[in-house]
Amino acid sequence: MTDKVKVRIDGEVIAATAGQTILEVARAHDKYIPALCYMEGLSAVGACRLCMVEVSGVARLLPACTTPVQEGLAVATTSPQIQSYRKMVIELLLVERNHVCAVCVSSGHCELQTLAQDHGVTHVRYPYNYPRLSVDTTHPRYVLDHNRCVLCSRCVRTCAEIEGAHVWDIAGRGIHSRLVSELQRPWGEATSCTSCGKCVQACPTGAMAEKGWGVEEMTKQRAGVSRLTSMREGQ
Amino acid sequence: MDKAKIGTCWLDGCSGCHMSLLDLDEGIVAVLEKADIVFGPLVDAQEWPEGVDVAVIEGAVSSQDDLKLAKIARVRSKVVVALGDCAVTGNVPSMRNGIPTRKLLERVYVEGATERPGTERPGVPTDGVPALLKQAQPLHSAIKVDVHVPGCPPKPSAILFVLSELLEGREPDLGSKLRFG
Ligand code: SF4
Ligand code: SF4
Ligand code: SF4
Ligand code: FES
Numbered sequence: 001m002t003d004k005v006k007v008r009i010d011g012e013v014i015a016a017t018a019g020q021t022i023l024e025v026a027r028a029h030d031k032y033i034p035a036l037c038y039m040e041g042l043s044a045v046g047a048c049r050l051c052m053v054e055v056s057g058v059a060r061l062l063p064a065c066t067t068p069v070q071e072g073l074a075v076a077t078t079s080p081q082i083q084s085y086r087k088m089v090i091e092l093l094l095v096e097r098n099h100v101c102a103v104c105v106s107s108g109h110c111e112l113q114t115l116a117q118d119h120g121v122t123h124v125r126y127p128y129n130y131p132r133l134s135v136d137t138t139h140p141r142y143v144l145d146h147n148r149c150v151l152c153s154r155c156v157r158t159c160a161e162i163e164g165a166h167v168w169d170i171a172g173r174g175i176h177s178r179l180v181s182e183l184q185r186p187w188g189e190a191t192s193c194t195s196c197g198k199c200v201q202a203c204p205t206g207a208m209a210e211k212g213w214g215v216e217e218m219t220k221q222r223a224g225v226s227r228l229t230s231m232r233e234g235q
Numbered sequence: 236m237d238k239a240k241i242g243t244c245w246l247d248g249c250s251g252c253h254m255s256l257l258d259l260d261e262g263i264v265a266v267l268e269k270a271d272i273v274f275g276p277l278v279d280a281q282e283w284p285e286g287v288d289v290a291v292i293e294g295a296v297s298s299q300d301d302l303k304l305a306k307i308a309r310v311r312s313k314v315v316v317a318l319g320d321c322a323v324t325g326n327v328p329s330m331r332n333g334i335p336t337r338k339l340l341e342r343v344y345v346e347g348a349t350e351r352p353g354t355e356r357p358g359v360p361t362d363g364v365p366a367l368l369k370q371a372q373p374l375h376s377a378i379k380v381d382v383h384v385p386g387c388p389p390k391p392s393a394i395l396f397v398l399s400e401l402l403e404g405r406e407p408d409l410g411s412k413l414r415f416g
Contacts, residue, residue, distance in 0.1 A: 094324075101416030102320055102327055102387035108416065117413045122383040123323050123375060130370065132333035216416070 008074040022064035022075055023051055033077050034086060034115055036093075036204055037152040038065040039222065041229030042161055048152055050089050050115065053077055061085070083119070090116050091124045096175070097131060098147040105218035106206030112150060113205075129175075136181075138188025141211055142200050144179070149207035151177055155199035162228055167193045179207075201225050239288040239402055241266075243275030243318075244308060246301040247328040247371055248294030252319035253277065255388035256291070262395040269402045287312040289401050295321045295328040296377040300365035309378040314401055317374040318394070320387040320415060328371035336367050382407055385415045 003018035009031050016025040021044060026033050037048040044065040052061035054076040061082065064075070076082075093112060101107045133146035153170060156179070160166040167190050171180045182190040200208040201220045209218040245253055253276055259266065273287060274280045283304070290312035296302055309315055320326035331339050340359045348357030374380050384397050393412045400407035 098330065098333075099324075100326055100330060104416065113415055116415060120410075120413065122385065122409065122413060123317070123373065123380070127376070128325060128329070128332075128373075130329065130332040 005069055005071040005073075007069045007072070010075070010077055016069045018069065018071075020069055022053060022055075022062075022067050022069055022073070025069055026064060026075070026077060031077055033064045034118070035065055036111060036115065036150065037154065039154050039158075039202060039204075039226060041226035042154065042157040042202075045153060045157070048089065048093075048150070050086055052082060052085060054079060054082065087119050087121055090119055090121050091126055093150050094121075094124050095126045095128045097129070097133065097149060100147075103215055104148060104206040105209045105213050105215060106148070106220075108216045109219045110206055111204035136187050137211075138186035139193070139195070140188065141195060142187070142197065143209050143211055144181075144187055145207050145209070146178065147207075148205045149179055150205055151179065152204060154202045154204060155179070155208060158198050158202040158225055162225060163194060163196050163198050165192045165194055165196075168199065198225050198228075239270040240273045240284070240286060241270045241289045241291060241398070242273055242283055242287040242308060242312060243277065243291040244283070244293070244304055245276050246292065246294030246305065246322070246374075247297030248319060248321040249327075250276070250293070251388040252293035252322075255386075255391050256318075256394055258391040259395050260391070262391065266395070266398050266402070270398075283307045283311055285311050288314065289398070290315045291318050291398075292316065292322055292374055293318045295325045295371040296368065296374060297328050297371040298365040298367050302368065302377055305374060305378050314381045315374075315378065316382045316384060316397060316401070317380045318384050319389055320385050321371075322374040322380075323383045323385045324415070325371050325373045326387060329373075332370040336369055340367070384409065385413065387416050390414070 005016050005018050007014055007016050007025060009026055014025060014029050023033055023035060023038060033051050033053060035051045038044055038051060046063040046066040049063060051064040053064045055062050056074040101113055136144040151170060156168040156170060159168050167181050169180055170177050172178050181187045182192060200210060201222055202225050272278050274283050290308040292308060292315060296305055317323050321328055344359045345357050350357060382397060384393055386393060393409060396412060397407045
């Protein structure tokens with residue numbers, strides 16, 4: 001039998017199942033918590049820190065995507081402090097690599113761009129990093145543009161957990177972290193890649209795209225990737 | 236009441252933001268009832284005048300001349316608006332920022348040029364062109380900016396909204412009109 005617990009989200013009492021995360025419960029009840037590295041159907045890694053919420057009795061903010069609910073938990077999804085942190089996180093993501101929306105395949109359909117717009121990021125207060133990064137065009141059907149990668153690892157988890165191929169990993173540390181395919185082999189030479197394209201669909205930004213699309217043309221089918229997991233769980 | 240004064244200028248951008256400004260349709264009439272455009276690519280004035288109320292600046296700060304004009308516009312204007320992604324983020328002009336300026340210029344003007352018999356050997360032009368800064372930077376890294384209007388270009392409706400609010404003495408909040416790219 002599953003354990004039912006009662007939690008409070010922004011004052012509203014909600015019945016949840018023990019083991020669910022704050023983010024899952026909030027989403028199921030149409031409460032908005034922004035998230036970037038979280039994707040339904042994948043394991044949660046708590047990498048981007050956009051989903052930070054206040055939990056009463058806890059002094060620091062907690063990531064909603066990895067914090068399980070407990071009986072009596074009271075969560076505030078937003079506050080001036082949370083908003084200012086979220087804005088900061090978005091701005092830091094924008095300065096880390098080269099985001100030039102005007103020439104990006106994903107402009108208009110990008111989760112990072114939408115987050116910036118929704119959080120009133122009119123400009124970025126930090127100096128831009130302008131790293132020199134490569135674009136891997138070796139795969140016959142897909143492109144990986146490191147300039148747009150936010151290191152959310154959604155592609156890594158999609159390929160490992162759903163496709164079962166585990167082509168991707170993140171190598172290096174801190175600012176030098178890079179997404180790598182098969183121990184640094186170009187994507188086109190990665191023999192374990194089945195060319196299923198699920199990583200591309202799961203990628204929240206313009207970092208992964210199908211070849212042949214122009215600016216603003218790449219739309220993604222993320223729900224389809226998430227659905228695969230729920231269909232398998234239902235078996 | 237005296238009309239307000241608007242100055243505009245075009246730094247390292249493609250002029251698309253000015254095109255969008257011209258694209259206000261009949262909205263421009265409402266703006267011009269309240270304000271005169273006293274400087275910019277759309278008018279004749281040679282120098283940025285004193286006492287401008289709203290400076291509307293397109294483009295990234297990319298050369299010595301850009302920097303000079305941005306600074307003049309700042310000290311002679313009450314409110315500075317960064318218009319468009321190039322002014323707000325650096326955008327396309329900033330794509331050169333990872334490349335040293337010398338290498339960049341040589342790639343374009345020497346390696347990229349075709350030598351024709353009987354003409355001068357291709358070289359990096361220095362006459363009458365301003366020196367490039369090391370990097371193309373967003374406007375707010377060079378001067379204080381009061382209002383940011385991203386977009387490539389910003390929609391005419393966003394520009395009209397911002398100008399109307401400023402001319403009414405209000406601080407514009409783009410809200411759902413906020414859009415990059
Ligand atoms: S990935 Fe998103 S934020 Fe980055 S350039 Fe593309 S549209 Fe803009
Ligand atoms: S296309 Fe499929 S198999 Fe290849 S890297 Fe992406 S998810 Fe993995
Ligand atoms: S390529 Fe896309 S999905 Fe993969 S880590 Fe980068 S942003 Fe995330
Ligand atoms: S969505 Fe929770 S940390 Fe990224």
